[in-house]
Amino acid sequence: MTTAHSGELEVYLRLLAGRRAGAGLLDIRFALHEGTMGRVFCSASRLRGAVEFIYGTGQRTDVYVGVLLRNRRSGGRDALERAHLLFVEIDAADAQAKLDLAPCPPSLVVASGTPGHLHAYWQLKAPASVPKLEQANQRLAAYLGGDLSSTDAARILRPPQTLNHKQWPPRTVRLLEHRPDARYVFDELTQLLPEPAAEPSPDRRRSPRREPVHRLDQQL
DSSP, rough: OOOSSHHHHHHHHHHHHHOOOTTTTTEEEOOSTTOEEEEEEETOOOOHHHHHHHHHHHTOOOOOEESSOSSSSOSGGGOOOOEEEEEEESSSSSSHHHHSSSSSSSSSSEEESSSEEEEEEEEEEEEHHHHHHHHHHHHHHHHHHTTTOOTTOOOOOOTTTSTTTTSSSSSEEEEEETTOOOOOOOOHHHHTEEEEOOOOOGGGSOOTTSOOOOOOEEEO
């Protein structure tokens, strides 16, 4: 296991971009005012610009990044094709103990800046369809005591080396674990997990990730 103490944001974005970033876009959002959010899209093959923008913006306000690459300048599920990552969000004081129960070690773990809150990601050797991803995320969340409302494919999460401004004083979002060689076959990773529960209704999906997006779209 390698713990990153520098370049955490770039390590994270490279995981999201995958080995064949191609024309995929990172969906970057940031809090503005009165519940609105700004958004920029950045080519996953040009990560340096994304690193600079996210790091700079994340010192002033809350920043989130779409876990899955978008295939066009849109943040919804219809802008997603296939996924090379499974993920879970665990919001509990014993999040690490829960995560230790995972059938396979995660490829990357992020502490979101709120005490006890972790995000974990598992790289796949071959991409999965969006429906398969969401079912697997539901099963991971159910098995590990994760947030069942944070399993949708269009989810946005906090990247490392930004600040969580919902805490006072603001807390740094940190990359805790990185296993670059931890890549899994989808069926082998999910075969020991329980069957997915029914998808949560829209009113159970949490803010701020569903807040209105201010029309400040641009591309880095």
